[in-house]
Amino acid sequence: MYEAANVSDDADRTAFRRAEKKYKLYYEQDSKFSRKKKLPKPIDLSELLDFDLILKDFNKTSVLPDGIRVVEVDSSPVFCIENRPGFYFIPGALSLEEQCKWIKESLTNFPQPPNRTNHNAIYGPIADLFDSAKQNKVLVQEDLTDNRWKFYEEEGIAKAKQGSCKSVSASVLLRKLRWSTLGLQFDWSKRNYDVALPHNDIPDALCQLAKKHAAIAMPAGEEFRPEGAIVNYFGLGDTLGGHLDDMEADWSKPIVSMSLGCKAIFLLGGKSKEDPPHAMYLRSGDVVLMAGDARECYHGVPRIFTDEENAEIGVLESELSRESGNFFAEYIKTSRININIRQVF
Numbered sequence: 100m101y102e103a104a105n106v107s108d109d110a111d112r113t114a115f116r117r118a119e120k121k122y123k124l125y126y127e128q129d130s131k132f133s134r135k136k137k138l139p140k141p142i143d144l145s146e147l148l149d150f151d152l153i154l155k156d157f158n159k160t161s162v163l164p165d166g167i168r169v170v171e172v173d174s175s176p177v178f179c180i181e182n183r184p185g186f187y188f189i190p191g192a193l194s195l196e197e198q199c200k201w202i203k204e205s206l207t208n209f210p211q212p213p214n215r216t217n218h219n220a221i222y223g224p225i226a227d228l229f230d231s232a233k234q235n236k237v238l239v240q241e242d243l244t245d246n247r248w249k250f251y252e253e254e255g256i257a258k259a260k261q262g263s264c265k266s267v268s269a270s271v272l273l274r275k276l277r278w279s280t281l282g283l284q285f286d287w288s289k290r291n292y293d294v295a296l297p298h299n300d301i302p303d304a305l306c307q308l309a310k311k312h313a314a315i316a317m318p319a320g321e322e323f324r325p326e327g328a329i330v331n332y333f334g335l336g337d338t339l340g341g342h343l344d345d346m347e348a349d350w351s352k353p354i355v356s357m358s359l360g361c362k363a364i365f366l367l368g369g370k371s372k373e374d375p376p377h378a379m380y381l382r383s384g385d386v387v388l389m390a391g392d393a394r395e396c397y398h399g400v401p402r403i404f405t406d407e408e409n410a411e412i413g414v415l416e417s418e419l420s421r422e423s424g425n426f427f428a429e430y431i432k433t434s435r436i437n438i439n440i441r442q443v444f
């Protein structure tokens with residue numbers, strides 16, 4: 100499914116790869132300041148599709164840019180791209196309250212065992228990562244032979260480390276959280292769903308939300324069945340390389356993909372990496388659907404924005420800090436979370 104963003108299999112040779120390089124984060128020396136200071140290199144954003152703007156213009160004038168179509172769902176516009184059938188963009192689909200709820204769930208409950216995360220391979224299952232980070236705890240290796248790790252308060256570390264065990268702080272682990280899986284667990288080494296792995300159902304409220312937004316992309320008369328989900332966590336400089344999600348049985352069913360936190364650039368290519376991709380902004384609250392032909396289209400995230408001007412999460416940040424203290428707000432200020440929900444069978 101995924102390939103690392105920095106693989107050089109196709110170097111600069113494909114249109115998709117060239118777009119990834121065009122939008123990814125590079126640093127350059129800042130001539131005005133000290134020699135060491137580096138700043139993000141400015142990029143040309145003029146070709147990006149901005150569905151927030153398209154929506155505003157459409158509401159005012161009923162005019163759409165070339166190549167963009169609209170379908171109305173419960174009197175809210177859903178946008179399509181003419182040459183990418185099966186792709187749907189629902190700007191601002193999630194309310195502020197829903198965004199806050201799913202950010203909090205993504206950080207607290209979703210990475211809890213039996214759900215797996217990228218940390219499983221090294222540390223085994225880790226419970227209560229978010230709370231441990233909040234309490235400045237440290238994960239210490241207890242037993243070398245069976246690779247057991249346990250959280251300690253900072254003052255307990257000296258004792259725990261007497262045997263020169265390895266340790267890592269919970270806040271570093273939270274920063275390095277890259278994915279967690281909900282429902283049926285995806286096995287990254289076998290690149291498939293492993294139904295034998297213990298798992299919980301996807302929470303009902305998330306299922307209902309996914310079903311509601313999936314409806315427009317579903318074959319007539321059928322209801323979306325959320326069976327597995329991948330939660331992606333992005334910090335500054337993190338990318339998701341061009342890929343297809345092809346491990347689900349029935350590609351007529353959509354992938355329902357929700358964006359939370361900092362604004363990102365999404366590339367929607369074609370069925371070949373030679374097809375020039377459409378580049379578009381994904382903002383907190385946007386929902387994207389990929390069904391049918393669009394399931395065969397390469398896509399990826401070459402960039403997230405964490406600077407105040409581009410991240411566009413001021414309202415979200417203040418709402419999060421108002422209702423639940425600074426920890427969630429601090430995390431999301433420099434992060435993006437994507438929840439993508441799939442019908443597996």
Ligand SMILES: O=C(O)CCC(=O)C(=O)O
Nearest residue numbers: 329331344356400437439
């Ligand atoms: O982060 C995104 O918006 C896309 C995620 C995605 O394509 C995936 O997880 O398969």
Ligand SMILES: [Fe+2]
Nearest residue numbers: 342343344398
């Ligand atoms: Fe994907």
